[in-house]
Amino acid sequence: MHLWxxxxxxxxxxxxxxxxxxxxxxxxxxxxxxxxQLALVQIAxxxxxxxxxxxxxxxxxxxxxAALAPILADTSIxxxxxxxxxxxVAFKHACDAVPRPLFDTQQAAALAGxxxxxxxxxxxxxxxxxxxxxxxxxxxxxxRPLSPAxxxxxxxxxxxxxxxxxxxxxxxxxxxxxEWLLEDAARTVANAESEGPERWPHLSLRGAxxxxxNAQRRLVRLLRWRDAYARDNDRPxxxxxxxxxxxxxxxxxxxxxxxxxxxLDANPKAPRKLGDAIWRALTTPLADEAEAPDASxxxxxxxxxxxxxxxxxxxxxxELGLPDGVLASRRWLQALLDEGRWxxxxxxxxxxxxxxxxxxxxxxxx
Numbered sequence: 001m002h003l004w005x006x007x008x009x010x011x012x013x014x015x016x017x018x019x020x021x022x023x024x025x026x027x028x029x030x031x032x033x034x035x036x037q038l039a040l041v042q043i044a045x046x047x048x049x050x051x052x053x054x055x056x057x058x059x060x061x062x063x064x065x066a067a068l069a070p071i072l073a074d075t076s077i078x079x080x081x082x083x084x085x086x087x088x089v090a091f092k093h094a095c096d097a098v099p100r101p102l103f104d105t106q107q108a109a110a111l112a113g114x115x116x117x118x119x120x121x122x123x124x125x126x127x128x129x130x131x132x133x134x135x136x137x138x139x140x141x142x143x144r145p146l147s148p149a150x151x152x153x154x155x156x157x158x159x160x161x162x163x164x165x166x167x168x169x170x171x172x173x174x175x176x177x178x179e180w181l182l183e184d185a186a187r188t189v190a191n192a193e194s195e196g197p198e199r200w201p202h203l204s205l206r207g208a209x210x211x212x213x214n215a216q217r218r219l220v221r222l223l224r225w226r227d228a229y230a231r232d233n234d235r236p237x238x239x240x241x242x243x244x245x246x247x248x249x250x251x252x253x254x255x256x257x258x259x260x261x262x263x264l265d266a267n268p269k270a271p272r273k274l275g276d277a278i279w280r281a282l283t284t285p286l287a288d289e290a291e292a293p294d295a296s297x298x299x300x301x302x303x304x305x306x307x308x309x310x311x312x313x314x315x316x317x318x319e320l321g322l323p324d325g326v327l328a329s330r331r332w333l334q335a336l337l338d339e340g341r342w343x344x345x346x347x348x349x350x351x352x353x354x355x356x357x358x359x360x361x362x363x364x365x366x
Contacts (some may be wrong), residue, residue, distance in 0.1 A: 002054035008067035021078035023161030027141040036090040039141035044158035088192035108168040116323035208295035219250035225281035
């Protein structure tokens with residue numbers, strides 16, 4: 001059974017007696033904005049008969065997000081979600097609250113050895129034997145009224161979370177890995193709460209590796225400005241300044257304001273009206289830009305050292321029965337090499353599992 005909730009008081013009434021857990025999901029739109037636009041919130045409440053009541057909550061209704069906030073923040077209610085990173089950002093932006101405590105069924109499946117990055121539909125089928133329809137993945141969730149097919153699809157996204165939680169929590173308990181999931185979930189929540197721009201956004205652009213040091217610094221200036229402008233104006237980064245144009249500007253080093261404007265005028269996708277702002281960003285050094293990692297390093301340096309770490313991680317993962325990539329990603333290992341210290345992503349249980357194998361390799365590199 002699912003119920004359409006368009007009155008904040010109706011939502012609050014369903015929580016007059018607090019449940020110990022809820023299944024939680026959202027539908028959001030992020031095609032024309034920087035921040036995900038919360039379009040629908042789904043909450044599954046356990047019932048004695050085993051068939052949950054699904055609340056389909058309209059966050060477009062005035063006051064609804066304020067009514068949701070205390071539910072999301074209530075630490076006595078476990079929030080069971082699947083791969084919720086973007087959902088958490090949507091909640092943070094719309095409700096100024098991030099759901100906690102969190103049980104991420106995708107993380108749990110990985111730690112239980114089922115598989116890394118398993119999608120919701122596939123995991124439902126693996127754990128419950130139920131095959132779900134896929135028909136509304138590209139729907140316009142901001143339209144009203146939503147169609148019956150949309151409502152059924154949205155309800156299915158939370159209907160099975162309780163059963164999945166029971167199955168996965170049991171597996172983790174058998175393996176002694178409940179604490180692992182608690183650590184990972186807490187890190188996911190913390191990342192959403194402190195969600196901010198990347199410090200070194202140039203590292204994610206492949207073309208940056210072909211730029212010299214000064215051009216890379218100019219690129220960092222442009223990309224940080226772009227991110228700040230996109231966040232402040234709630235527009236996609238690519239609408240402000242696309243990656244290729246940012247690389248071109250950083251590479252060609254326009255020596256004066258007019259040369260930059262000529263470059264913008266020659267590019268049909270360029271934000272011509274933002275020329276002054278781009279020029280200021282391009283020509284204003286950043287206080288920390290001298291600390292920027294060299295984007296070419298990942299292609300030319302430490303390949304053998306990184307490969308040895310990856311091999312050790314792969315061996316340890318096999319010993320623990322973990323899917324590839326769960327214990328440590330290539331990016332995390334590269335950060336370990338670059339920074340000379342264990343990054344936050346490798347803290348806690350991961351460091352305990354890996355340090356005996358990696359410490360000798362790290363010491364041998366000095």
